[in-house]
Amino acid sequence: MVSTPQENDTVVIAVVGTLDNGATFYTVEKDEPLKVTLGKSNLPPSVERGIMTMNVGEVKKIRVTPEEGYGERQKDLLQVINSPQMIEKLQPKPGMLLSLNVEKEGVTQQVPATVMEVKGTEITVDYNHPLAGHNLNYEVELLDILRQ
Structure with missing residues (x-):
């Protein structure tokens, strides 16, 4: 059996998003985790790809560039x-x-x-999105994989 999540698996994660200056822009705690279906979520593709390499209990840092996140400032x-x-x-x-x-x-x-x-x-x-032009740093903890 595959121990890492695959596309269409639902994963349960805790996540903290920070900017390069250390400011936190997003937090989902373990006690109220986020459930997302890989391939059908609003997560940036690099975050989904990173999650697909993780085992339950693992914590991974994933960096999202402005181009993949909210774009460059216009x-x-x-x-x-x-x-x-x-x-x-x-x-x-x-x-x-x-x-x-x-x-x-x-x-x-x-x-x-x-x-x-x-x-x-x-x-x-x-009118730019407040996170436009920023690298987004996610620390993701994979808590569970719910397979179909």
């Missing part, structure tokens, strides 16, 4: 908004997350944006 996703009303109402500060209405192809949708800078009545916001 400068065209920065926007300067001149809005005295927004500044007065929200009192935005750098790092604050806003939900802004954006129209694309005739459809208005709410999109998260991070406040980068506030100068006078102008707010610079960033």
